[in-house]
Amino acid sequence: xxxxxxxxxxxxxxxxxxxxxxxxxxxAIYWFLTLLYxxxxxxxxxxxxxxxxxxxxxxxxxxxxxxxxPRYNIGLYYTFTDKADPSLVRVFDxxxxxxxxxxxxxxxxxxAELVDYMIFGSVDSLSQSIRSALRLNKYQGLPRTDExxxxxxxxxxxxxxxxxxxxxxxxxxxxxKNGIEFEDHYLTVTATKNPLPxxxxxxxxxxxxxxxxxxxx
Amino acid sequence: MLKKTHSxxxxxxxxxFYLSAFRVYLACHVLLxxxxxxxYYDFAFGIEGLNPASGxxxxxxxxxxxxxxxxxxSIIALLSVLCVLMAxxxxxxxxxxxVFLLVEVLQRSNGxxxxxxxxxxxxxxxxxxxxxxxxxxxxxxxxxxRSKESRxxxxxxxxxxxxxxxxxxxxxxxxxxxKIHSDVWFNGIAVYYIMNLDRFSxxxxxxxxxxxxxxxxxxTYGTILLELVFPFAAFHRTLRFPLLxxxxxxxxxxxxxxxxxxxxxxxxxxxxxxxxxxxxxxxxCKLREVFRVVLPEGHVHNH
Numbered sequence: 001x002x003x004x005x006x007x008x009x010x011x012x013x014x015x016x017x018x019x020x021x022x023x024x025x026x027x028a029i030y031w032f033l034t035l036l037y038x039x040x041x042x043x044x045x046x047x048x049x050x051x052x053x054x055x056x057x058x059x060x061x062x063x064x065x066x067x068x069x070p071r072y073n074i075g076l077y078y079t080f081t082d083k084a085d086p087s088l089v090r091v092f093d094x095x096x097x098x099x100x101x102x103x104x105x106x107x108x109x110x111x112a113e114l115v116d117y118m119i120f121g122s123v124d125s126l127s128q129s130i131r132s133a134l135r136l137n138k139y140q141g142l143p144r145t146d147e148x149x150x151x152x153x154x155x156x157x158x159x160x161x162x163x164x165x166x167x168x169x170x171x172x173x174x175x176x177k178n179g180i181e182f183e184d185h186y187l188t189v190t191a192t193k194n195p196l197p198x199x200x201x202x203x204x205x206x207x208x209x210x211x212x213x214x215x216x217x
Numbered sequence: 218m219l220k221k222t223h224s225x226x227x228x229x230x231x232x233x234f235y236l237s238a239f240r241v242y243l244a245c246h247v248l249l250x251x252x253x254x255x256x257y258y259d260f261a262f263g264i265e266g267l268n269p270a271s272g273x274x275x276x277x278x279x280x281x282x283x284x285x286x287x288x289x290x291s292i293i294a295l296l297s298v299l300c301v302l303m304a305x306x307x308x309x310x311x312x313x314x315x316v317f318l319l320v321e322v323l324q325r326s327n328g329x330x331x332x333x334x335x336x337x338x339x340x341x342x343x344x345x346x347x348x349x350x351x352x353x354x355x356x357x358x359x360x361x362x363r364s365k366e367s368r369x370x371x372x373x374x375x376x377x378x379x380x381x382x383x384x385x386x387x388x389x390x391x392x393x394x395x396k397i398h399s400d401v402w403f404n405g406i407a408v409y410y411i412m413n414l415d416r417f418s419x420x421x422x423x424x425x426x427x428x429x430x431x432x433x434x435x436x437t438y439g440t441i442l443l444e445l446v447f448p449f450a451a452f453h454r455t456l457r458f459p460l461l462x463x464x465x466x467x468x469x470x471x472x473x474x475x476x477x478x479x480x481x482x483x484x485x486x487x488x489x490x491x492x493x494x495x496x497x498x499x500x501x502c503k504l505r506e507v508f509r510v511v512l513p514e515g516h517v518h519n520h
Contacts, residue, residue, distance in 0.1 A: 019369055027376045031383070038391050061336050063388045064395030067402060069410045099415050102476065106419065109476065110253040114260065114330055118267050120416060121329040166329070169267050196413050199406040202428060 038063060074123055075192040075210060078174050080185040092174055094119070119170060122163035123191050127213050129153060129161060155217045156187060164216070189216040230349075230374045234497050235489040237306075237353035239381075240313070240345055242486050244304035246338065247320065250479060251297055261327050262289035268327045285326045292319060306355020310346055317342035333388075334480025340384050341483075348377035378490065385487045386448035393444035401437075408436035412474065419476035426474070443467055451491055461488050 033055045036045055045052065076095040082088035098119060101112040133149045153161055156168050167189050175182040191213040197204060230236065260266045263286055285292065296319045302312045321339055324331055349370050351357075396402035401410060411417065412427030426432045443463050450456040465488070468481040492500075 016367075016369060020372055023369070023372055023376065027380070031380075034384075034387070038387065059340075061340070063333065063391040065333055065392055066407070066411055067392065067395035068399035069401065069407055070414060071401070071410050073413075073415045095415075099418075102416075103419070106476065107478070108253060110250075111257045113476070114254060114257050116416060117332070118261070118327075118329045125329075166267050173267075196410055199409050199433075202409065 034059065034061075037061070072193040072195045074120060074213065075194055076119065076123060077190045077192070078171055079188040079190065080171075080175060080180050081188070083184055083186060090178070090180065092178065094170070094174060118166060122166045123213070126153070126161065126163040126167075127191070129163070130214060150214075151217055154214060156189070167216070187216070191215075226375055227368045227371050228375075229371050230378055231493045231495065232378045232490055233349075233352040233374075234494045235492065236345075236348055236350040236374070236378060237355065238489060239341075239486065240306070240350040241304050241354050243338070243341060243345065244300045244316070246479060246483060246486075247316065248297060248300045248304075251293055251300075255293070258289055258293055261330055262286055262323070268329070282326055285322065292323065295319065296323070306351045306357075309351055310348075313342065313350075314346035317346050332477070332480055334477075334483050337384070337388065337480075337483060341381060344377045344380040344384070348374045350374075381487065382490050385484070385490075386451065389444040389447045393441055396441050396444070402441060405434040405437045408433045408440075417475040417477070419474050423474055439463075440467060457491055461491065464488065 033048075033051065036048055037052050037055055037059070038061065039045055074095060075093070078092045078094050080090045080092075098112065098115050102109050102116055105112050130150060130153055133153060134146055137144055137146070137149055153159055154164065156164060159165075168187065171187045171189065172182045174180075175185065175187075192210040193213045194210045195208040197206075197208060254261070261268060266286070268286070296316065299308075299312055299316045299319065302308050303316050308315075317339070320342060324335055324339060396407070399407070401407040409427045412423040412433075418424075426436070443460070447460060447464065450460050453460075465485055468484050471477055472481040
């Protein structure tokens with residue numbers, strides 16, 4: 001009898017339709033959020049700020065490669081000062097060996113590339129963090145001095161910033177490589193910005209002076 | 218229009234051949250990355266390494282970063298095995314999804330070493346995990362091609378393929394728009410700065426190119442134009458060949474001049490999606506005629 005037809009084929013069809021509809025909905029919502037996530041700040045994006053924060057934690061993406069490109073090269077120097085005799089100071093250029101190794105070991109330079117990304121990525125991250133913290137402080141009406149903020153981020157003894165910890169760990173490697181007892185020395189990390197000449201002055205013999213990016217405390 | 222859309226969504230994908238090839242490529246891509254970086258994994262992920270990360274992993278809260286650092290070699294060994302299985306199509310979508318999960322875990326445990334290629338790889342693996350990419354180049358593929366897949370499977374595969382292609386087009390478009398917004402790109406001199414960056418100076422030619430105003434301007438505007446036009450012209454029957462050729466040229470240039478390797482190869486690997494199964498079959502037949510070599514009968518599935 002019609003009333004007592006086997007419900008399974010109908011249920012199966014309903015379930016399949018539900019799955020198809022779910023798949024299409026997930027696709028539509030995912031791509032709506034993706035498109036919104038990659039757009040610059042705009043009124044619609046701001047409306048979905050909370051949702052995009054969650055979306056970004058799962059599907060972080062940034063596609064503005066070299067836009068803009070850096071207009072400077074980074075110099076990184078590690079200074080080891082003897083705790084017992086502060087007049088004994090050794091300075092090492094850390095950036096050049098990494099970059100030379102990257103070129104020397106082409107095309108299989110993944111090892112050098114790893115070190116490059118970690119060290120220079122940390123320098124970039126640290127300088128951005130400092131800039132953001134100073135800007136936020138200014139926006140909040142300067143409740144703290146710039147020096148306090150920089151000290152909090154760059155103090156090698158107390159800072160928990162991942163980039164500071166990483167640069168400090170690299171200091172242990174540099175010390176070991178150069179026969180220096182890390183525990184018996186103070187480490188200062190200095191990062192400089194070596195600006196590239198403006199395009200119109202690219203053939204000029206005068207080169208812009210290096211600027212200090214940050215120095216650890 | 219509605220009928221055409223319905224047919225596009227629920228018919229078997231006409232990118233099955235390249236989808237299978239892409240699965241194999243991604244598996245090899247991850248394996249190659251592991252092999253090249255293996256001597257340095259302890260440095261990047263290990264307890265004695267540089268990475269200071271601690272606490273639970275973002276999103277994967279059940280993973281403590283200390284565990285990952287202690288077990289980094291086991292995780293990498295497991296990932297290698299899964300990639301081999303993925304290349305042969307063993308374990309189907311489950312294995313692809315596990316590869317995605319492990320790649321994501323490793324990426325989250327050290328964000329310093331990532332680049333855009335790692336970002337795109339993650340999305341490709343995610344999309345691939347819902348696709349039926351096992352019609353070719355996998356165990357049991359011949360039998361699979363003979364059987365009729367369900368509407369749901371076809372839908373997911375078509376949505377997955379669309380997502381892979383859409384994401385590539387999105388990357389190009391967003392990259393182009395970001396560049397236009399930047400002064401040095403807008404004024405045609407960005408390539409000068411890029412060629413003079415020590416970190417990305419891959420050859421002695423970099424400084425020569427960077428000094429020449431014609432090469433700098435053509436390179437700068439050419440890159441923007443290519444990335445801007447790509448999303449709109451990639452499916453045009455006539456324009457796509459020169460466009461894809463220029464794209465390959467761009468990526469190989471970045472590969473050589475800027476020492477950015479797997480990232481560029483991954484981009485180039487996407488280009489196969491701009492040809493359908495019928496086009497691959499037709500090209501294969503023409504190749505057989507041209508070379509008059511006894512090659513196996515093409516079995517690219519007809520739709």
